[in-house]
Amino acid sequence: MTLLLIDAGNTRIKWALAAPGAALGKWEQCGAVEHAGLDAVGAGWRHAGITRAIVSNVAGAAVRERIAQALPAGIDVEWFASVEERAGLRNGYRNPGQLGCDRFSAAIGARALAPGQDVIVATCGTATTVDAISADGRFIGGMILPGLALMAGALASNTAQLPQVAPGAAPPPVFGDNTHDAIVSGCLSAQAGAIERACAAHGATACIVSGGAAPYIAPALTLAHRVVDNIVLVGLHAAAGAD
Ligand SMILES: Nc1ncnc2c1ncn2[C@@H]1O[C@H](COP(=O)(O)OP(=O)(O)OP(=O)(O)O)[C@@H](O)[C@H]1O
Ligand SMILES: CC(C)(CO)[C@@H](O)C(=O)NCCC(=O)O
Ligand SMILES: [K+]
Structure with missing residues (x-):
């Protein structure tokens, strides 16, 4: 009766196994x-008692096909999609289907973790998305920007003098006094600044930060926030439970 949750992003595929009735985010196993x-991961799924899978995929048709091949045979599979309403969340995109299904799922997850609040959810992966959810359960809209690694990589590959940088555990001073720190500060400030601007514009009472780059971006934030592992998987879990 195990539920398999999959978040296929543009760089990595994140997955988790949830037992029936498990609390949100309490996984039996998870990985990326x-x-x-x-x-190789799919081989392990075959002996895990999985009866149902929910898959969010924003990585295109070839990845979808690979996932379909890796899933255990005979299980019930849902390809999660952005729709007008799901799990108590109304989708305010002008064309609801245009919204990335990972963003819709992250918003469902954020609402489940902060019910009745005006929430900003930032998912910091290949791209960074910063989305607003109203206290009464409406996905208002959001921002899409290059993720931290893409931003830094774009500078390195399009200039003669700027090196490829890697962010460290702690953010550098806002005003870097060397090239490396100036680039890291610039990219972190753009990411953190977008999140802070979104929180101010929305009057947010809760700010959730997730994704592979969250450990770098969250320490640069000057407002209260909560780092959540895999908010997209949490949202898929919440959506599964709301059916
Ligand atoms: N092991 C790692 N070390 C350093 N940075 C990482 C690592 N894994 C991810 N990142 C950072 O996180 C980003 C990718 O995150 P993640 O894997 O969550 O995203 P993703 O799978 O591409 O998801 P999406 O497509 O939804 O954005 C990269 O931009 C990079 O900055
Ligand atoms: C923005 C990304 C790449 C973030 O993973 C994904 O959600 C996506 O491809 N979205 C489609 C466009 C949109 O959400 O408006
Ligand atoms: K993302």
């Missing part, structure tokens, strides 16, 4: 793989 590593 690059797209090429999926077959």
